[in-house]
Amino acid sequence: xxxxxxxxxxxxxxxxxxxxxxxxxxxDGEITDENRIVEALPTIKYVVENGGRAILFSHLGRVKSVxxxxxxxxxxxxxxxxxxxxxxxxxxxxxxxxxxEDAINQMQDGDILMFENTRFEDIEGKKESKNxxxxxxxxxxxxxxFVNDAFGTAHRAHASxxxxxxxxxxxxxxFLLEKEIKFIGGAVSNPKRPFVAILGGAKVSxxxxxxxxxxxxxxxxxxxxxxxxxxxxxxxxxxxxxxxxIEKLDLAKELLEKANGKIVxxxxxxxxxxxxxxxxxxxxxxxxxxxxEMALDIGPKSIELFAEILATAKTVVWNGPMGVFEMSxxxxxxxxxxxxxxxxxxxxxxxxxxxxxxxxxxxGFASKFTHISTGGGASLEYLEGKVLPxxxxxxxx
Numbered sequence: 376x377x378x379x380x381x382x383x384x385x386x387x388x389x390x391x392x393x394x395x396x397x398x399x400x401x402x403d404g405e406i407t408d409e410n411r412i413v414e415a416l417p418t419i420k421y422v423v424e425n426g427g428r429a430i431l432f433s434h435l436g437r438v439k440s441v442x443x444x445x446x447x448x449x450x451x452x453x454x455x456x457x458x459x460x461x462x463x464x465x466x467x468x469x470x471x472x473x474x475x476e477d478a479i480n481q482m483q484d485g486d487i488l489m490f491e492n493t494r495f496e497d498i499e500g501k502k503e504s505k506n507x508x509x510x511x512x513x514x515x516x517x518x519x520x521f522v523n524d525a526f527g528t529a530h531r532a533h534a535s536x537x538x539x540x541x542x543x544x545x546x547x548x549x550f551l552l553e554k555e556i557k558f559i560g561g562a563v564s565n566p567k568r569p570f571v572a573i574l575g576g577a578k579v580s581x582x583x584x585x586x587x588x589x590x591x592x593x594x595x596x597x598x599x600x601x602x603x604x605x606x607x608x609x610x611x612x613x614x615x616x617x618x619x620x621i622e623k624l625d626l627a628k629e630l631l632e633k634a635n636g637k638i639v640x641x642x643x644x645x646x647x648x649x650x651x652x653x654x655x656x657x658x659x660x661x662x663x664x665x666x667x668e669m670a671l672d673i674g675p676k677s678i679e680l681f682a683e684i685l686a687t688a689k690t691v692v693w694n695g696p697m698g699v700f701e702m703s704x705x706x707x708x709x710x711x712x713x714x715x716x717x718x719x720x721x722x723x724x725x726x727x728x729x730x731x732x733x734x735x736x737x738x739g740f741a742s743k744f745t746h747i748s749t750g751g752g753a754s755l756e757y758l759e760g761k762v763l764p765x766x767x768x769x770x771x772x
Contacts, residue, residue, distance in 0.1 A: 378556060379547040379770040381418060381522055386427030388484055392518035393418060393549065394535050396527035396749055397433035397452045404446075406455055410736060411527070411749050416459060418524045418549035419487065423462070428482040430518055431456075431464075431489040432535060433525065434503065438494040453489045462487065470495050471513060479517055493535045503534045511538020524549025527728075529765030530753040540768035548769045551749065556766060558725050558746040559692070559757045567689035567723060568594060572758075573681070573712060575600030575695030576730065579623045583630075584759040585694070590634050597639045597681055599673050599697035599708060606631065606640055607661050615646075615664040639684060643674030645698070645705060652702035671705040672698025678711035685715045694727030694754060700734050709734050717743035727754040 395415045400407045422429040436447045453466035465488045469475045475490055482488060496503040502510045511534040515521065521543045523529075523536055529552070532538075540546040548556065562570070572593040574582055579602040589596050598606060601618035608614050609627035631638060645655035646668045657663065658674045673681075677697075685691060693716065697708030709731075716724050717740055726732045728748040735741055748754045757763060 377772045378553070378766070379772050380553050381421055381547050381549055383772065384520060384545060384547055386422050386425050386520065389427050389520050390430060390479060390482070390518040391422050391427040391520045391522055392430050392432070392514070392539060392543070393422065393522045394525045394528075394539070395419075395431050395433045396525035397449060397456075398435050398527060399452065401435075401446070401451070404451055406451060408733065408736070409455060409459075410732070410747070412452065412456055412459065414551050414749050415524055415549070418522060418551060419460065421550070422522070423485045423487060426484040428479075428484060429487045430479060430482075431487065432493055432514075434494040434528070434535070435492045436494070438492060438497050441498060444495060447492050447494070449489060449492050456489070460487070464489055467491065471510075476517070493533075496534070504531070506532050506534050506538045508538070510534040512542045515539045515542035518543070519545075521546045522549045523547075523765055523769055524551045525765065526552050526555040526748065526750045526753050528753065529555075529750065529763040530756040530761070532764040536765045537768050546768055546770055548766075552766070552769070554746060555748060555750065555753075555757075558723070559727065559748060559754060562690055562692050562723070562725055563588070563592060563758060563760055566592065569688050570690040570692075571595045571597065571685055571688040573597040573599070573691065573693040573695075575602070575697050575709075577601040577618060579605045579620055579627060582695070582755065583626065585755055586630055587633070588760045589692075589758065590630070590637055593637065595639055595684055596634065596637050597684065599641055599677070599681075599712075600695050603640055603673075604670065606638070612661045613664060613666070614661065614670070615666055615668040617664070617669040639680070641673040641677035641697075641708075642680060643676040644670035645672040645674055645707070646670055650699075652704050654704050671702070673708035673711075675707075678708060678715075681712060682715040685719065688719060689722050691716055691719065691722055691724045692727055692758065693725070693731050694729065694758065696730050696734050700730070706734075706738075710738050713738055713740040713743070716740075727758060729754070
């Protein structure tokens with residue numbers, strides 16, 4: 376069933392509460408990746424250009440004590456948003472109270488206001504994260520309409536999404552949430568075929584349900600990254616000191632049996648003795664690994680194999696790097712996957728957030744994908760086929 380979006384409602388003259396996902400990486404008070412801010416711009420612009428009053432709020436990081444506030448304020452984000460919009464964004468360093476209420480009541484049509492980090496409410500009793508009933512009701516009272524555009528928190532029932540939606544007349548999706556539903560939800564429920572999923576990252580345990588669900592809907596599931604070594608070990612290969620979850624070997628065997636040939640593993644690797652950015656000591660099949668060596672990336676034959684499988688794909692979902700891409704000597708596999716996907720202009724190609732999204736952006740391939748998700752955990756749970764609370768609360772058409 377399709378969800379109502381901001382296009383389906385009248386925003387003129389209305390106080391429009393917009394839950395954005397501005398949980399961006401910060402270093403020394405500076406934003407190091409503004410993709411989530413950029414992705415929220417269409418919804419914000421739509422509201423102000425149509426005479427609405429945009430009231431924005433987000434979380435940023437984990438806030439456990441008063442001491443965390445200084446490094447978790449949204450003030451730098453508001454400043455960057457103002458620069459991107461080239462329009463004033465009034466920042467209110469409060470999450471509730473008279474100062475915030477007065478600022479909202481003084482807004483004119485087309486104005487933008489952003490209030491402080493919703494997780495400041497977690498310092499005493501985790502009111503935001505535990506979906507405190509009073510807090511959700513209070514935030515809902517600040518506006519006329521609720522627009523959820525924060526896919527990154529859609530897998531959590533918080534006061535700032537489910538809490539508000541439970542206490543306001545109208546809840547709709549913003550343009551970013553609409554895109555996430557269309558692309559990730561569509562890939563799982565009704566993909567164009569062949570459908571190829573590429574899964575990487577460190578641990579099988581992080582992606583058990585994703586693998587299991589995708590085996591039901593995908594035509595091929597390519598597995599790289601650290602979790603590939605658990606599958607190889609389950610097949611009887613020695614993996615040296617490579618990352619391997621010994622306690623998950625039986626599970627890996629079960630998944631391989633369930634796959635019935637759908638799972639594709641790397642066939643060669645880059646080996647080294649130290650977890651450092653030094654060139655690989657040698658490249659070869661897993662049988663070449665020495666007891667004191669680890670594999671930190673896939674090799675050229677694996678890149679070629681994966682490229683051949685991807686060449687025929689009509690839908691591709693990628694979640695997780697193929698190696699330790701943060702080290703230039705072990706980024707070849709991840710870059711190779713990016714290059715292979717970039718050669719599929721007619722396919723629907725989706726990056727499922729997290730490290731793979733960071734890699735696609737870092738290596739200059741962002742424009743080559745149909746959609747780069749802003750969700751990490753939310754993307755994974757959506758790929759698992761789970762119902763996400765932040766999407767469920769949006770009104771159906």
